[in-house]
Amino acid sequence: MEFFIQQLTNGLAVGGIYALIALGYTMVYGVMKLINFAHGELFALGAYVGYSLLVTFDLAGALGPAAAIGLTIVMVLGLVGLAGHLLERAAYRPLRHSDRLAAVVSALGASIFLQNAIMLKWGARHRAYGADLLPNVTVHFAGQSYPLIRLLVFLAAVLVMTALYAFIHRTRLGLAIRAAAIDQGAAKLMGIDVRSVIAVVFVIGPALGGLAGLLVGLYYGQIDFSMGQLYGLKAFTAAIIGGIGNIPGAMVGGLLLGLVEALGAAYVSVAWKDALAFVVLIMILVVRPTGLLPERVAEKL
Amino acid sequence: MNGAARDSGLAGEASGLSRLAWLAGAALFLSLPSLFKAVGLSSGAYWLDVLNNVGLYTVLALSLNVILGLAGMFHMGHAAFFAVGAYVTAILNLNAGWSIFAAMPVAGLAAGLFAAAVAWPIIHLRGDYLLIVTIGIVEIIRIALTNDIFGLTGGPNGLVGIARPSLFGLKISRPQHFFYLIWLMVGATMLLFHWLENSRFGRALKFIKADAVAAEGMGVNVTRYKLMAFVVGAAWAGMAGTIFAARLRTISPESFNFGESVTLFTIVILGGSGSQRGALLGSFLVMGLPELFRGFQDKRLLVFGAALVIMMIFRPEGLLPPKAAKYALPEPWAGRHGPGGPGGPEEGAWPGGPGTGPGQADGSGRDEADGSGRDEADGRPAATGAEGSRAAPGGPSPFADGPA
Amino acid sequence: MQILSLNNVTKTFGGLVAVGGVTCGVERGHVVGLIGPNGAGKTTVFNLVTGSLKPDDGHIFFAGHAIARLKPHRIVSLGIARTFQTIRLFPKLSALENVLSGCHCRMVSGLAASLLRLPSQRREERLVLGRAMAELEFVGLAAQWRTPAGSLPYGDQRRLEIARALATEPKLLILDEPAGGMNEQETLELRELVGAIRRRDVTIMLIEHDMGFVMHVCDQVLVMENGLLIAQGEPQQIQKNPKVVEAYLGLDDEP
Numbered sequence: 001m002e003f004f005i006q007q008l009t010n011g012l013a014v015g016g017i018y019a020l021i022a023l024g025y026t027m028v029y030g031v032m033k034l035i036n037f038a039h040g041e042l043f044a045l046g047a048y049v050g051y052s053l054l055v056t057f058d059l060a061g062a063l064g065p066a067a068a069i070g071l072t073i074v075m076v077l078g079l080v081g082l083a084g085h086l087l088e089r090a091a092y093r094p095l096r097h098s099d100r101l102a103a104v105v106s107a108l109g110a111s112i113f114l115q116n117a118i119m120l121k122w123g124a125r126h127r128a129y130g131a132d133l134l135p136n137v138t139v140h141f142a143g144q145s146y147p148l149i150r151l152l153v154f155l156a157a158v159l160v161m162t163a164l165y166a167f168i169h170r171t172r173l174g175l176a177i178r179a180a181a182i183d184q185g186a187a188k189l190m191g192i193d194v195r196s197v198i199a200v201v202f203v204i205g206p207a208l209g210g211l212a213g214l215l216v217g218l219y220y221g222q223i224d225f226s227m228g229q230l231y232g233l234k235a236f237t238a239a240i241i242g243g244i245g246n247i248p249g250a251m252v253g254g255l256l257l258g259l260v261e262a263l264g265a266a267y268v269s270v271a272w273k274d275a276l277a278f279v280v281l282i283m284i285l286v287v288r289p290t291g292l293l294p295e296r297v298a299e300k301l
Numbered sequence: 302m303n304g305a306a307r308d309s310g311l312a313g314e315a316s317g318l319s320r321l322a323w324l325a326g327a328a329l330f331l332s333l334p335s336l337f338k339a340v341g342l343s344s345g346a347y348w349l350d351v352l353n354n355v356g357l358y359t360v361l362a363l364s365l366n367v368i369l370g371l372a373g374m375f376h377m378g379h380a381a382f383f384a385v386g387a388y389v390t391a392i393l394n395l396n397a398g399w400s401i402f403a404a405m406p407v408a409g410l411a412a413g414l415f416a417a418a419v420a421w422p423i424i425h426l427r428g429d430y431l432l433i434v435t436i437g438i439v440e441i442i443r444i445a446l447t448n449d450i451f452g453l454t455g456g457p458n459g460l461v462g463i464a465r466p467s468l469f470g471l472k473i474s475r476p477q478h479f480f481y482l483i484w485l486m487v488g489a490t491m492l493l494f495h496w497l498e499n500s501r502f503g504r505a506l507k508f509i510k511a512d513a514v515a516a517e518g519m520g521v522n523v524t525r526y527k528l529m530a531f532v533v534g535a536a537w538a539g540m541a542g543t544i545f546a547a548r549l550r551t552i553s554p555e556s557f558n559f560g561e562s563v564t565l566f567t568i569v570i571l572g573g574s575g576s577q578r579g580a581l582l583g584s585f586l587v588m589g590l591p592e593l594f595r596g597f598q599d600k601r602l603l604v605f606g607a608a609l610v611i612m613m614i615f616r617p618e619g620l621l622p623p624k625a626a627k628y629a630l631p632e633p634w635a636g637r638h639g640p641g642g643p644g645g646p647e648e649g650a651w652p653g654g655p656g657t658g659p660g661q662a663d664g665s666g667r668d669e670a671d672g673s674g675r676d677e678a679d680g681r682p683a684a685t686g687a688e689g690s691r692a693a694p695g696g697p698s699p700f701a702d703g704p705a
Numbered sequence: 706m707q708i709l710s711l712n713n714v715t716k717t718f719g720g721l722v723a724v725g726g727v728t729c730g731v732e733r734g735h736v737v738g739l740i741g742p743n744g745a746g747k748t749t750v751f752n753l754v755t756g757s758l759k760p761d762d763g764h765i766f767f768a769g770h771a772i773a774r775l776k777p778h779r780i781v782s783l784g785i786a787r788t789f790q791t792i793r794l795f796p797k798l799s800a801l802e803n804v805l806s807g808c809h810c811r812m813v814s815g816l817a818a819s820l821l822r823l824p825s826q827r828r829e830e831r832l833v834l835g836r837a838m839a840e841l842e843f844v845g846l847a848a849q850w851r852t853p854a855g856s857l858p859y860g861d862q863r864r865l866e867i868a869r870a871l872a873t874e875p876k877l878l879i880l881d882e883p884a885g886g887m888n889e890q891e892t893l894e895l896r897e898l899v900g901a902i903r904r905r906d907v908t909i910m911l912i913e914h915d916m917g918f919v920m921h922v923c924d925q926v927l928v929m930e931n932g933l934l935i936a937q938g939e940p941q942q943i944q945k946n947p948k949v950v951e952a953y954l955g956l957d958d959e960p
Contacts, residue, residue, distance in 0.1 A: 109609025278437030500819030520781035520810030
């Protein structure tokens with residue numbers, strides 16, 4: 001039982017991270033119908049920006065752990081958000097009215113570019129956040145102890161997702177995003193500036209992805225330049241499982257995937273862990289071709 | 302020469318010239334191995350290896366093109382089928398002592414059957430959902446191979462010691478041998494797939510790509526043709542896998558990862574989705590060109606990524622988008638509405654035999670009906686005749702495909 | 706003899722009854738008009754007959770076959786062809802290739818014959834090209850055979866769609882608002898074309914809002930309102946039927 005609960009909480013933390021990344025995929029897809037293949041690299045960028053701030057500049061030493069983490073979060077959100085914005089301007093905006101596959105290849109090119117840029121800047125070897133970065137605190141609850149960081153990662157993910165949900169559903173800008181996701185043309189006719197909606201989405205999505213990168217660095221302590229690929233694929237899978245374009249769907253998909261992986265690795269096979277996500281994906285899509293909480297689509301005759 | 306060109310119709314002459322240029326180019330290309338030797342190029346073997354790689358990827362890209370380019374299915378998992386072919390070849394060779402060329406058709410068949418099995422439950426998925434599932438299939442295959450599935454795949458280290466193929470007693474071992482083998486395969490693939498493309502089968506795929514609902518409504522069994530496209534593309538990739546295994550003699554799961562699938566996807570779209578010439582050019586650009594910039598070392602891929610973005614922005618429909626298909630109309634239509642397709646080599650070979658007059662072939666009701674519709678029909682061609690000739694084949698399609 | 710019969714056919718969309726137990730038949734050789742106000746369920750009936758939608762209840766028989774559960778491509782090969790309410794050609798492909806899509810179901814060349822360009826395949830291809838050209842000529846578009854469908858003028862696109870449908874060699878041709886968006890001249894030409902098609906022994910069923918057109922070309926008219934069949938008969942009777950006048954002709958002045 002204890003083992004099960006440890007795996008469960010671990011799965012929730014990892015699932016929270018997947019969900020954060022998946023939000024970026026799903027928001028961008030919702031508005032632009034584009035798979036942002038470079039999103040995984042923006043996630044990795046977040047991890048490396050965090051590394052530079054916390055390890056290279058040793059912010060924790062200068063400010064103390066809490067203030068250092070706070071400042072790092074703000075910096076990661078800002079810098080990766082900016083990178084996302086630049087990416088949209090350079091690689092996607094010129095292709096908004098082109099064939100969708102052209103945009104897919106442009107996204108793949110941007111992904112290759114960013115991954116290699118990260119490698120050239122920070123090197124091809126693993127980087128360690130360092131074990132002493134954060135005080136090694138454990139929390140006791142219901143007769144068991146958990147690492148504090150696991151709790152924090154999960155709480156951070158839930159907090160951010162709740163905030164995003166409120167933003168999308170309670171603000172005018174959020175309304176504009178939802179409208180543009182349903183029908184860009186109609187949104188334009190209603191006076192919504194679709195271009196700036198896309199710009200906003202391309203700041204928020206990458207910023208959240210970057211935050212997820214920072215959380216991975218803090219949670220696992222180790223990062224590498226190609227980490228964006230696998231996390232990106234898994235998170236994209238999560239977004240599809242939930243029903244791409246659907247924000248609660250990304251959260252559900254992410255958490256589900258985290259749980260399946262953690263429990264699968266524990267009870268089925270560690271070696272097959274990375275395949276599980278895709279097996280679940282295929283099983284769900286065979287039964288529900290547009291995911292668990294799909295966008296409403298009807299083929300018009 | 303000029304006068305002759307004018308007499309025989311410029312279009313026909315131009316295609317004759319370009320056919321000549323193609324032949325000359327191909328001849329020059331095929332003499333490269335001797336040329337390298339003649340000029341004493343010390344890195345000749347290396348460059349032949351590069352060309353062999355380009356050729357292999359051309360075959361793979363052409364096979365992916367059937368699925369992605371012709372049928373328009375977002376398939377980013379082609380490495381899975383390639384892997385099945387390579388592993389089946391290696392296992393048959395190592396465990397059962399089969400010769401490489403005997404294993405080749407089995408490898409193709411296995412990849413085709415595998416494709417049918419995995420594509421069957423997912424064939425109805427829409428664009429991006431299919432894309433992620435095919436990526437998933439590649440990952441599942443890679444992980445299965447790494448985990449030594451059925452105890453046959455050798456785990457992460459793969460399989461080593463695959464035999465060299467031999468043909469009529471000649472052992473194919475050196476780069477120049479593979480050069481001819483691979484580029485022969487490229488040529489055969491281009492010819493067969495050109496025929497396929499311009500047939501009932503290929504057209505059905507084009508209709509599905511353009512509008513699957515309309516295609517079904519016109520009597521095309523969309524599900525069946527989508528599956529068949531997967532099977533054909535996969536079988537070909539499987540046979541390319543045979544050559545791959547024989548050439549490297551060692552295969553491991555990492556040769557068939559998601560990145561390989563992305564590379565093939567990129568080649569097809571960059572070259573021009575649905576275009577054979579595009580797949581060829583794309584393979585040279587993606588697999589060959591970077592070899593010229595070895596000096597840049599680790600910045601190569603950085604530049605490559607940026608170049609992909611830039612090329613897609615300036616040529617979103619690809620570098621060599623497919624040309625309109627050519628049709629050589631039978632009598633009595635051939636002469637009446639301008640020259641038919643300017644006659645690719647195959648069309649030219651058609652016997653424009655007599656007795657194919659469709660007017661007579663169709664029932665008598667037709668003639669009567671034709672007569673009654675004549676008054677309005679006659680006014681039209683005159684009014685729009687200019688339009689017909691403006692849209693002569695050979696020009697790129699004037700349509701930009703808007704996002705759905 | 707009835708070539709098509711619907712027996713208590715019902716289709717609902719999430720509680721909304723689009724077609725509520727329609728029973729009717731189409732005589733072979735007739736031109737039958739299906740009219741009614743917008744949202745009456747006319748196009749849904751067409752989609753049910755052509756297999757694009759499956760009925761929740763009821764039976765559809767066509768030339769001795771129960772077709773309600775068949776996939777659209779099977780129904781096409783049995784002999785029902787259609788055009789779409791909003792033109793649904795393959796815009797980038799040439800007029801000829803569009804018509805060839807209709808020929809597909811009457812061809813037999815398979816994968817191997819296509820891949821290897823066997824003599825049988827070449828022979829079939831030559832024959833079919835002739836047939837496709839004949840259909841283009843039939844609608845007056847032979848000279849534009851190379852033009853991409855999407856760059857044809859609107860009226861020509863409508864007629865190309867008809868040529869494409871005729872290429873499937875249908876026994877029953879279903880036209881969904883064939884005169885929609887056409888000017889007077891084009892409508893007149895379409896009338897001629899419908900006459901020519903019926904002389905080829907093809908039964909026609911059409912939805913149309915242009916009452917002049919319907920009254921002129923149809924032998925039988927079916928009237929739908931709110932998913933129900935409220936009247937059927939010859940055009941003259943329909944014009945006088947008070948129920949129809951109330952439901953449709955009097956209230957809804959379609960252009």
